[in-house]
Every structure is written in structure tokens, then in C-alpha cells.
Amino acid sequence: QxxxxxxxxxxxxxxxxxxxxxxxxxxxQPQLPYRVLDLGQTPDAVVKLAETSQWEDSRRHAEYACLSHCWGDSRPDCITTRENYEKNKRGIELSRFSKTFRHAVALCRELGFRYLWIDSCYIIQDDEADWRSQSAEMCNIFKNATITVAAAASRSGDEGCF
Structure with a gap:
């Protein structure tokens, strides 16, 4: 549907x-946010944090989806920090994602989206300067997304989207 x-x-x-x-x-076509999750073109069990500012200009204009969610008491293992930033760029196993994040990835892949924006993966959570600069872009990020998946009924990442 x-x-x-x-x-x-x-x-x-x-x-x-x-x-x-x-x-x-x-x-x-809107430009991709500074960072997105690259879901790839196959249903792999790994996604990558991609820094789009490093890409050719023609590749930086693409449709993407956003996830609106509630962290609740859970803290996803996949959140981006200074310590794991480079590792997340090489790949994040879906098993490290919360149920809500896994549902969002599956839905986006089913709908044909290659790129997904999730705040806790996008913003380096323990970097105050990154938090200030990147959180200021959230209005435009949501506005320019083709679709926003809203996990509105979930009180935490453990409950999923559906």
C-alpha cells in the first residue's frame, strides 16, 4: 500500500x-544530508554510514527516507560516537540495530530506497560541536526526505515500527 x-x-x-x-x-532533487545510512543495492546484513560530502555532486542528489522514533530507555548499539565513527563507515551489522531500526531498514529496502537517515546514526552522539551543527539541519533533513517512517506507537527502539 x-x-x-x-x-x-x-x-x-x-x-x-x-x-x-x-x-x-x-x-x-534535494541533496542528501551530510551523513546517511547507505543500505546498499542488495539485502545484505550490513549497512554503512556514508559521508555524502565526499561524493561527486551528481551522486549527492538522491531520494532518501527518514526515521522518526523514540529512544526510550534503550540505547541502540549502533549509535555513532567518536570511537566507532570510522568503523560505522566500513559497515554496521543489522544485528547491532534496534528492532525499530531493523524494521525501518527492511521497509526502506522494500520501497526501493537506498539511503536512510536516522538521527542517532547521523549525529556523532558524544561530539558536542557535531551535535550542535548537525541537529540544526534536522528541519531541512525531514523536509527534503521523500518519506518519513514514523515509529509513533513505539516507546523505545525495542518495540519496532509495526
């Missing part, structure tokens, strides 16, 4: 995706 809604929206003349806004004006 979600795929049908996305297809309907992307072909609707007033939605502005892909490529056209109000009154038929061309709208550039």
Missing part, C-alpha cells in the same frame, strides 16, 4: 516530485 501511495504522489501534478513544483517550475 505504501508503494502505491508513493507512486501516486510522485505522479501527482501538485506534489512537486520528481522535478516539478507549483506552476510546473523545475525543482532540483
Amino acid at each position: 505504501i508503494k502505491a501511495w508513493l507512486d501516486r504522489c510522485s505522479s501527482h501534478p501538485d506534489c512537486g516530485r520528481p522535478g516539478y513544483g507549483q506552476e510546473g517550475r523545475a525543482v532540483p
Whole structure:
């Protein structure tokens, strides 16, 4: 059902995706956030934290999904810190993700999204300067996402999206 809604929206003349806004004006595809999770092109059990600022300009413009979630009392093992930043860029095993994060990855892959933004993976959690600069971008990150997966009924990452 979600795929049908996305297809309907992307072909609707007033939605502005892909490529056209109000009154038929061309709208550039939004740029990816500074960091995203690269889900890859196959259903691997590993995803990578990608720093998009290092990419060619043409590759930095792509559709992506966001996850809106509640941490609750759980602290996902996959959150990005100064200590594991480089390791997360090489790959994060899905087994380190909370149930909510795993559900979001599975849904995004099913819908054909390669990139997913999750705040706790995106922002270096123990770096105050990164937190200040990157959290200031959250409004634009959510605004430019093609879809936001909202795990609204979950009180923690252990409950999942569904």
C-alpha cells in the first residue's frame, strides 16, 4: 500500500516530485544530508554510514527516507560516537540495530530506497560541536526526505515500527 501511495504522489501534478513544483517550475532533487545510512543495492546484513560530502555532486542528489522514533530507555548499539565513527563507515551489522531500526531498514529496502537517515546514526552522539551543527539541519533533513517512517506507537527502539 505504501508503494502505491508513493507512486501516486510522485505522479501527482501538485506534489512537486520528481522535478516539478507549483506552476510546473523545475525543482532540483534535494541533496542528501551530510551523513546517511547507505543500505546498499542488495539485502545484505550490513549497512554503512556514508559521508555524502565526499561524493561527486551528481551522486549527492538522491531520494532518501527518514526515521522518526523514540529512544526510550534503550540505547541502540549502533549509535555513532567518536570511537566507532570510522568503523560505522566500513559497515554496521543489522544485528547491532534496534528492532525499530531493523524494521525501518527492511521497509526502506522494500520501497526501493537506498539511503536512510536516522538521527542517532547521523549525529556523532558524544561530539558536542557535531551535535550542535548537525541537529540544526534536522528541519531541512525531514523536509527534503521523500518519506518519513514514523515509529509513533513505539516507546523505545525495542518495540519496532509495526
